[in-house]
Amino acid sequence: MMDQAERLRRMVQEAEQEKEPEARVITVTSGKGGVGKTNLSLNLAIQLSKLGKRVVVFDADFGLANIEIMLGARPKYNLADLMFRGKELKDIICESEMGISFISGGSGIQEMATMSREQVVYLTGKLVELDTYADIIIVDTGAGISDSVLEFVMSSSEVLLVATPEPTSITDAYSLLKALNKKEEFSREETVIKMVSNRVKNEAEGKSLYDKMKIVSDKFLGIPLEYGGCVPMDDIVPKSVIRQKPFSVLYPDAAPSRAVRQIAERVLEIESTDTRERWGISKMFSNLIRNKLKK
Numbered sequence: 001m002m003d004q005a006e007r008l009r010r011m012v013q014e015a016e017q018e019k020e021p022e023a024r025v026i027t028v029t030s031g032k033g034g035v036g037k038t039n040l041s042l043n044l045a046i047q048l049s050k051l052g053k054r055v056v057v058f059d060a061d062f063g064l065a066n067i068e069i070m071l072g073a074r075p076k077y078n079l080a081d082l083m084f085r086g087k088e089l090k091d092i093i094c095e096s097e098m099g100i101s102f103i104s105g106g107s108g109i110q111e112m113a114t115m116s117r118e119q120v121v122y123l124t125g126k127l128v129e130l131d132t133y134a135d136i137i138i139v140d141t142g143a144g145i146s147d148s149v150l151e152f153v154m155s156s157s158e159v160l161l162v163a164t165p166e167p168t169s170i171t172d173a174y175s176l177l178k179a180l181n182k183k184e185e186f187s188r189e190e191t192v193i194k195m196v197s198n199r200v201k202n203e204a205e206g207k208s209l210y211d212k213m214k215i216v217s218d219k220f221l222g223i224p225l226e227y228g229g230c231v232p233m234d235d236i237v238p239k240s241v242i243r244q245k246p247f248s249v250l251y252p253d254a255a256p257s258r259a260v261r262q263i264a265e266r267v268l269e270i271e272s273t274d275t276r277e278r279w280g281i282s283k284m285f286s287n288l289i290r291n292k293l294k295k
């Protein structure tokens with residue numbers, strides 16, 4: 001007799017669409033909190049928007065509503081409302097005055113394993129709509145190495161790992177890679193991980209931080225790590241958090257804003273030259289459901 005997990009796996013397979021996704025999904029994560037992950041997600045989204053892309057930020061940190069706080073906005077509905085309460089995609093997308101949109105994950109991620117066949121089909125279909133709604137979807141995960149964070153990273157084809165020069169940040173970023181390496185579901189071939197050095201003194205320190213992480217990752221884990229860029233330390237960042245406005249909006253010509261713009265330009269440059277397979281948000285969530293069911 002087929003168990004519930006097997007039935008859900010088959011439902012996910014049936015619900016997946018064959019069409020090529022239009023959106024590019026970038027998952028932003030970190031080994032610990034307080035390293036500027038959400039700030040990077042939000043400001044990267046804004047810079048990509050300025051470069052002509054339609055961008056949606058998906059707040060997957062359902063413990064803390066940091067995106068909402070930093071935008072000074074509170075969405076009426078979240079992913080759980082789409083999944084279980086009959087809301088449409090347009091109902092859960094919160095528009096901002098900064099040219100980007102965002103979606104709150106709410107408790108929806110935790111509730112995926114209990115979904116019915118109809119809910120799996122409905123969710124996947126709606127997320128295909130999101131793939132056509134946006135050019136780029138940035139997923140801001142929770143901090144740390146909890147199962148929910150690892151599940152998002154494992155389900156992604158493109159990841160930005162944020163770390164600072166602080167010893168605890170470096171150690172925790174490595175711990176995330178180590179925990180990822182132990183997961184059977186993680187594929188080095190299908191997941192591109194780029195490290196972004198945040199709060200550094202200059203480009204040289206940012207590159208040096210990456211080089212150190214790459215050496216230990218290559219030697220002990222065998223996980224390929226690429227350089228995603230760096231963002232310098234600056235007083236404008238905490239000032240913008242207090243004012244609940246992204247620093248690239250308040251201080252567009254400041255060093256951190258220029259640095260994030262360079263990261264955004266690099267993202268788009270790679271998009272036109274990198275031939276590795278990427279998938280949209282609907283496939284990412286299909287992978288996420290599958291991984292949760294393997295437990």
